[in-house]
Amino acid sequence: MKAPEQYDPSKPASKSKMPPPNGQQPAKSPAIPAGTPTITQTHKRTAEAEKRPFEWQFLLPKYWPIWILLIVFFPMIYLPLRWQFWLGRKLGILIYHIAGTRRRDTLINLRLAFPEKPEVERELMAKQVFVNQGIGVFETLCAWFRPNVFTRTVSISGLQHLVNAQNEGRAVILLGAHYTMLDLGGLLCTQFFATDCMYRPQNSPLLDWFIYNGRSNIFGKQISSRDMRSLVNSINDGHVIWYSPDQDYGLKQGVMAPFFGVPAATITMPRRLAKLGSKEHPPAVMALHTYRQTPDNLPSGKRPHYHLTITSELDNYPSHDEVADATRVNEVLEGLIRIDPTQWMWFHRRFKHGPSGRTDIYK
Secondary structure, three states, X not given: OOOOOOOOOOOOOOOOOOOOHHXXXXXXXXXXXXXXXXXXXXXXXXXXXXXXXXXXXXXXXXXXXXXXXXXXXXXXXXXXXXXXXXXXXXXXXXXHHHOHHHHHHHHHHHHHHXXXXXXXXXXXXXXXXXXHHHHHXXXXXXXXXXXHHHOOOEEEEOHHXXXXXXXXXXXXXXXXOOEOOHHHHHHHHOOOOOOEEEXXXXXXXXXXXXXXXXXXXXXXXXXXXXXXXXXXXXXXXXXXXXXXXXXXXXXXXXXXXXXXXXXXXXXXXXXXXXXXXXXXXXXXXXXXXXXXXXXXXXXXXXXXXXXXXXXXXXXXXXXXXXXXXXHHHHHHHHHHHOOOHHHEOOOOOOOOXXXXXXXXXXX
């Protein structure tokens, strides 16, 4: 099955593909001039991250399925990016068809968030979410282990907001979201500023080891959500800390706030982070958007292009109203996600909790 075109909310769902006028081929991207610094050479980080050691338990039979996937996919990252995009599209469509629960969850989320759209358009969006995630698998692996293929592929807007805060000696809490190019976004950010990141450890020790060591090639510090001491130290040192508050972790440390017009359990960690550090130079809270502007069917001779957007600081944040603060954060993230909704991970159960606990939305 042919993968759908990249979703563009400004265009109709169905569109024809017209050949270039006069039989001309699309212009190729200009060659990278000799001597251009690579991403590795311009990479910024707060510290040299230490890798975790290999454990012999990772060779147990229960981990073999993960090893098989790694053996299959890892060699593919040395193919040209255009081929990786093609494989990613095919992988995404395959997962869309065989992962019934994830597909259903995605369609439910899109129906809740975009009730005004016809069902056929939401189905196209759902397919494109999986296509973008399939490509994101290769983007992430390349970001970890072959970063220089992304040399001269990024632009940024709003960097001055972060630089101004850093010049004032303030830490920056950079609110990200779970975009399909998540870790590539981190790599591209470190072309402009060093950043630490917060993360939730994986349930599988082998997967956690692999992801942690991959990310150690990008971030200076990876701070577990359970390690408050390291988090406070990073804030006191004036670092940029990437934190993604866009998933449903229940109401033990969250409140109900609208997200795409739907009541959603929203973690209140950002407002707590904003209260840490120096009272004279409190952390600045901003949001980050990472976006692949290139269509998923990358033309021959073209390099992909990515754009980063940093919003201005949230003023008067935090307030005395945690629901109002959670609503503000959701509104900012929603506005950024709407740039291209299909580059956000809609297959997560974002609305699984209600005011009284678990909901039956996904049953």
